[in-house]
Amino acid sequence: MDPEILRSSFAVVERRAEFAVKYFYSHLFRHNPDVRGLFPLDFPEDMERQRDRLFAALTHVVERLEDPELPGYLRDLGRDHRKYLVEPDHYAAVGASLIAAFATVSGSAWNAEAEKSWGEAYGAITNIMLQGAWEAEHDGEPPWWDAEVVSRARHGDDLVVLTLRPQRRLSYSPGQYVSVNTPHLPGIWRPYSLANAPRPDHTVDLHISRVENGVLSTALVRRTREGDVLRLGAPGGALTLRTPVDRPLTLIAAGTGWAPVKALLEQLDATHEARLFLVARDTSYLYDRSAVERLQARLPRLAVTFITPAPGRPKAQATERLLTALGNRAGWARHDVYLAGPPDLVEEIGEALPVLGTPAERIFHDVLPPTGQGGTRPLGSAEWLLNRPQPTWHNPSGRAPKA
Ligand SMILES: Cc1cc2nc3c(=O)[nH]c(=O)nc-3n(C[C@H](O)[C@H](O)[C@H](O)COP(=O)(O)OP(=O)(O)OC[C@H]3O[C@@H](n4cnc5c(N)ncnc54)[C@H](O)[C@@H]3O)c2cc1C
Numbered sequence: 001m002d003p004e005i006l007r008s009s010f011a012v013v014e015r016r017a018e019f020a021v022k023y024f025y026s027h028l029f030r031h032n033p034d035v036r037g038l039f040p041l042d043f044p045e046d047m048e049r050q051r052d053r054l055f056a057a058l059t060h061v062v063e064r065l066e067d068p069e070l071p072g073y074l075r076d077l078g079r080d081h082r083k084y085l086v087e088p089d090h091y092a093a094v095g096a097s098l099i100a101a102f103a104t105v106s107g108s109a110w111n112a113e114a115e116k117s118w119g120e121a122y123g124a125i126t127n128i129m130l131q132g133a134w135e136a137e138h139d140g141e142p143p144w145w146d147a148e149v150v151s152r153a154r155h156g157d158d159l160v161v162l163t164l165r166p167q168r169r170l171s172y173s174p175g176q177y178v179s180v181n182t183p184h185l186p187g188i189w190r191p192y193s194l195a196n197a198p199r200p201d202h203t204v205d206l207h208i209s210r211v212e213n214g215v216l217s218t219a220l221v222r223r224t225r226e227g228d229v230l231r232l233g234a235p236g237g238a239l240t241l242r243t244p245v246d247r248p249l250t251l252i253a254a255g256t257g258w259a260p261v262k263a264l265l266e267q268l269d270a271t272h273e274a275r276l277f278l279v280a281r282d283t284s285y286l287y288d289r290s291a292v293e294r295l296q297a298r299l300p301r302l303a304v305t306f307i308t309p310a311p312g313r314p315k316a317q318a319t320e321r322l323l324t325a326l327g328n329r330a331g332w333a334r335h336d337v338y339l340a341g342p343p344d345l346v347e348e349i350g351e352a353l354p355v356l357g358t359p360a361e362r363i364f365h366d367v368l369p370p371t372g373q374g375g376t377r378p379l380g381s382a383e384w385l386l387n388r389p390q391p392t393w394h395n396p397s398g399r400a401p402k403a
């Protein structure tokens, strides 16, 4: 497979992502009706989200074809796909529909070379994902962990801290996240960070902030009760401390980005030099101050800065204040920097840090879902020629997808 051919052909497909996603799912479900049931109930109403997910995954892979960390990511993805009840046979079906969608949206820009490269690339990805799934099976790892809610603390209307006891031990590194599902909402999984370093009693905390109209966060904040059982997918994510920790650390957390950062801080000992910037949309969202104070008492070399907007000012002012506070600190070239919070803030701060002096490879955060794209990129003039009618939507329920 040729990375250059993969990238250039993907660039064409990407410009027509909306069309490609509709075609892909329509083709997949028409030829494999059994696969339809694996996708969440709110589908196809939420086509934009499906587009973003599928293209985030493809972009992630295409951008990292030569990255030595890619196989590890794919193994974890395959291991974790067991929670969607994906069977090995489904991979060939998905591959055939993906390539059919790519060929259709690319028109004459698609050729035998592109088809060959994508066939080989998809085959290689499938092999690694299936290997990850097989290894997990072989190690006796469950597709998900059932975890009982043992305590629940509400902070205001929109935030809850849940403590869960997994029925089987969940091994993870501080800073990682798990995807969470409640059996009341089949097929709906969202990632949430584990907010503590591993404990002797194996319980884990989740900090969940309700998103307006958010399906899972609303259910978790408003309806979860002690004794409920949630499902947790396999832990993942790269926001883990690089060991040995021989450099000073800067940890920047906004909102519930505090959750993974808290877990990282719990892992440190009194010798570590660290500075924490904790950003919240207003002082009432600084919901875990007592935990910060306990950490400060245990870690004498931890400096803490709380950042909120001035009273009555919009929450965006917190970002400005954060940038000012970061600009007033020194030593950026020496620090490892860990970032967690809303994707747009992480992106903005991630771009500002190299200007302050932190090398890009010393800045760590989770893979960011696409934000603010709001749609596909505009078509180039040549691509207008490829513009084809929308594919017929194959939808057994008879409901039309949203425009
Ligand atoms: C690696 C990772 C770790 C995460 N850790 C946490 C965590 O510890 N605590 C936590 O509360 N959340 C965390 N999230 C966010 C979480 O996974 C969900 O995206 C969030 O709870 C919304 O899910 P939902 O089902 O309620 O909303 P959805 O039904 O998915 O979305 C409803 C609407 O809200 C918009 N939306 C989705 N997410 C957000 C958002 N974050 N801010 C604003 N609008 C949004 C969507 O575009 C959509 O229009 C994390 C996300 C990632 C990628």
Ligand code: HEM
Binding pocket: 035, 038, 039, 040, 050, 053, 057, 077, 080, 081, 084, 086, 087, 090, 091, 092, 094, 122, 125, 126, 129, 187, 188, 189
């Ligand atoms: C090359 C192969 C594949 C890749 C790279 C891939 C990648 C992804 C990614 C990145 C997600 C987003 C959530 C997550 O990280 O778990 C996802 C979700 C999902 N995948 Fe895959 N996947 C592949 C194959 C498959 C196959 C073969 C199936 C089975 C039909 C499948 C079914 C699903 C389902 C049901 C979801 C959840 C969708 C949702 O929540 O809306 N995937 N996939």
